[in-house]
Amino acid sequence: MSSLLIAAAxxxxxxxxxxxxxLGHLIAVLGTFLGLSLFSLxxxxxxxxxxxHLSVEQYCWLTPSQFADIYALAEAAPGPSSMIVGLLGxxxxxPEGPGWALLSAYGAEIAILLPSTLLMVVACLSWNRLRDSPxxxxxxxxxxxxTLGILFAVxxxxxxxxxxxxxxxxxxxxxxxxxxxTRISPLxxxxxxxxxxxxxxxxx
Numbered sequence: 001m002s003s004l005l006i007a008a009a010x011x012x013x014x015x016x017x018x019x020x021x022x023l024g025h026l027i028a029v030l031g032t033f034l035g036l037s038l039f040s041l042x043x044x045x046x047x048x049x050x051x052x053h054l055s056v057e058q059y060c061w062l063t064p065s066q067f068a069d070i071y072a073l074a075e076a077a078p079g080p081s082s083m084i085v086g087l088l089g090x091x092x093x094x095p096e097g098p099g100w101a102l103l104s105a106y107g108a109e110i111a112i113l114l115p116s117t118l119l120m121v122v123a124c125l126s127w128n129r130l131r132d133s134p135x136x137x138x139x140x141x142x143x144x145x146x147t148l149g150i151l152f153a154v155x156x157x158x159x160x161x162x163x164x165x166x167x168x169x170x171x172x173x174x175x176x177x178x179x180x181x182t183r184i185s186p187l188x189x190x191x192x193x194x195x196x197x198x199x200x201x202x203x204x
Contacts (some may be wrong), residue, residue: 026093026107029089029104029108030111031111032054033108033111033112034111037111037114040082040112043082046150046151046154048071048084048157049153049157050152051067051088052064052067054088054143055088055091055092061088061091061092062088064161066091067161068161070084070088070091071158071161072088074087082109082113083107083109085108085109085111086106086109089107089109090102092108157170165202167202168202
């Protein structure tokens, strides 16, 4: 049933889901995640805009609403933010059956983690040798604004994807303002937003 809903939604948007049952297509997708892994500066969330483009617009695995749900699930679960890639891989392979969904999920997660992990191991082994180098200082200072800019763009993308009605937009903007101006724990905002959703006061 879920695969039929995905297909119907994507056809209405003029997008045809890619057949994950083709091993060649799966390898191509894994190659894409392998390449993206080396650009995950500041954590997995910095690639969220590209994940959205690939899964919703290019390969049409998911609808925007489903992508927002998967992002919320990945953020709520313990573990790294890159867990979303495994869920995207599972969503991509689910129309082909549970077995193919698990293969796609594990393949996508390994592809996004392996190159960046190996790169960080190499960097950590040699980084201390450059601790007094002006190149290291300049590199670290330059990455700060870049990472913040990428995270800001990711936040805007999530707001565009998740908030489709005025109450949701108001709540999101209010939470952003309170996060910037107060020291209230984000857990309180999550609890209040969850309560509003449970009582049907905000929805997507």
